Amino acid sequence: MNKTELNGLLERQQAAFKKSPPDVRYRLDNLKKLSDIVDNNKDRLINAVYKDFGIRSKEETLFLEIFPLQDEIRHAMKNLRSWAKRRYVQGAWFLLPSSAYYQYQGLGSVGIMGAWNYQVLLTLSPLVDAIAAGNHAILKPSEMAPASAEVIKEIINSNFAEEYIHCVTGDAELAKDFSSLPFDHLFFTGSTKIGKLIMAAAAPNLTPVTLELGGKSPAIIHNSYSTALAARRIMAGKLFNCGQTCVAPDYVIMPQALNDDFEQEVKKIVKKFYPDISENEQYSRIINSDHFKRLNSLLKDAEEKGARIVELSDNSIDKPQFMTPKLVFNVNAEMELMQEEIFGPILPVLNLETPEEAVDYVNDNAKPLALYYFDDNTKRINWLLKNTLSGGVTINDSIYHLAQHNLPFGGVGASGMGHYHGYDGFKTFSKKRAVMHQKRFAASDFLHPPFTDFKRKLITVMGKLTKV
Incomplete structure (x- = not known):
């Protein structure tokens, strides 16, 4: 897939998102679908990882990738309705009788770049968070583990509509093109060296990035x-x-x-x-x-x-x-x-x-x-x-x-920026949108121009009331 085709795919996803952003019921259904897909293809994924490494403990892949992924899906499904609820907050006294709240909304179409060392978990775990938050997504597994990348591509693309979730595979050139797309968010797992290149590629589009890197622990x-x-x-x-x-x-x-x-x-x-x-x-x-x-x-x-x-x-x-x-x-x-x-x-x-x-x-x-x-x-x-x-x-x-x-x-500093897993992953792929709902009668109406002597006095009193 070349850059023009990638751009077309992203545009189709963004258009589909604008037409019908995923509601909570739709997200839950697709989290369950993802869990079933992983379960039904568990052996294929384990064998592909084994092939990528030459020898890779099948027990480790089950214990360190498949099991945590499934448990993360379970956790997201259990908590999603609570995470997505509208949350009322205390409003500013001088804006009474307005109410204030925030709610989390999906960002649009997000890009997820996985890592070879735990290809299944590090590609699909961010996808769990992206789905839970209400996004569409394009995945790019690491080309350094091609067998598992191809299995992930096949099981994702054969079960999800292209305009909702799609997986692409390719070499370092495709990865470069992928990171320069105008995603609504870009998630990368890999080395600090490559993380710098990803951030530079995303900068011209002002694409927000989450970088899960490494370092000497x-x-x-x-x-x-x-x-x-x-x-x-x-x-x-x-x-x-x-x-x-x-x-x-x-x-x-x-x-x-x-x-x-x-x-x-x-x-x-x-x-x-x-x-x-x-x-x-x-x-x-x-x-x-x-x-x-x-x-x-x-x-x-x-x-x-x-x-x-x-x-x-x-x-x-x-x-x-x-x-x-x-x-x-x-x-x-x-x-x-x-x-x-x-x-x-x-x-x-x-x-x-x-x-x-x-x-x-x-x-x-x-x-x-x-x-x-x-x-x-x-x-x-x-x-x-x-x-x-x-x-x-x-x-x-x-x-x-x-x-x-x-x-x-x-991570922090050179070991990365941003967080995921559970509620924090949900927040990473969401916009925490602020909403103030003003009533028909509002105290702030008294502060519209022109600023008469009475309004100047009122502003002076307000200034004294706000002082610590």
């Missing part, structure tokens, strides 16, 4: 916390999808005295999680050869600059895009793996002795998409929350804050 361990428990929960979050998760712990900060215990615990955990790892179909592969080479380049750079790399399982296996988990000690800020998001099964350990040093290090770098802190002391936890800024936080675990439907998910 730290896991900070206090020396009083159980090293074994912290290691298990960090590695669980780290090794889902072989580290190719936007909120995976990117590096660990902890006192040097914990190094030996942490290393031994992590070795035991990896062996327990993934026995016979080279033949284990629950351990995913790296998405492609370019990404695989990039990860090896990060390791080589770190080793040349003095890092100690610890293999956590048998590294003698030579298979396409197969990378074993690794710890990296003796890291410093000059190493490339401490400067860019890793997105793989490599976990650097940065030794800092106090929570204050850890917070200073985090604050001196780009704001992360997620932050993980392991500590049972409430006072220290609250201090850390007060003195850091990140997209989201999980205390004493990793990644699971994103599964909380009643919490917003989104």
Whole structure:
């Protein structure tokens, strides 16, 4: 599909929206339809994701993509009527007897650009929010995971009218054209580098954007916390999808005295999680050869600059895009793996002795998409929350804050802008429209020109009444 055809598709969707914006009943019906489509094609989606990666744990796709997506649809359907209600607010006293309220309305036709690492969830989850808010939508799954992109395209386009919801697939050139369309809102999930290009492409049309990006999400361990428990929960979050998760712990900060215990615990955990790892179909592969080479380049750079790399399982296996988990000690800020998001099964350990040093290090770098802190002391936890800024936080675990439907998910600064999931996703794809309803008799009528002496006195009195 070329840019002219994309423009035509968008114009048809926008025209259909203007003719008949989706009401709540229509939205609920189509959320149910989407849920049924996903359920009926669950195996096709799982197998397509497996094909994209070469090997990708089918259990992970079910647990981390299909299940959260279906639960998000359930949550939206349960709450949509409440979210969409007109909300009355207290009016300004000097505008009495008027009433004031707001209501959420769909924006029009929105664009959604998915991401390859969790193609099903990151393409269809924003669609749930867009449908709930009353929009039409055009989807563009990532071309880096073509098998799942094509299945999503087929199941969407065969079940929804083109002028309501449609999916297009193509290469980076199509993605470029897609991001430059005059959507009523554009939603992108991907890297910070590409996010900048998306924002630049949307700017000439003044298209509002939501950018769900990434970054280096730290896991900070206090020396009083159980090293074994912290290691298990960090590695669980780290090794889902072989580290190719936007909120995976990117590096660990902890006192040097914990190094030996942490290393031994992590070795035991990896062996327990993934026995016979080279033949284990629950351990995913790296998405492609370019990404695989990039990860090896990060390791080589770190080793040349003095890092100690610890293999956590048998590294003698030579298979396409197969990378074993690794710890990296003796890291410093000059190493490339401490400067860019890793997105793989490599976990650097940065030794800092106090929570204050850890917070200073985090604050001196780009704001992360997620932050993980392991500590049972409430006072220290609250201090850390007060003195850091990140997209989201999980205390004493990793990644699971994103599964909380009643919490917003989104980055800050270089890790993104805007939120989605649940009510926050509904708001992202809506216009919160302000309405004031004036009565036949209104006090404000006395303030129309000309401004007589009486009206000047009235304005003076009003000024005194409004002063704090």
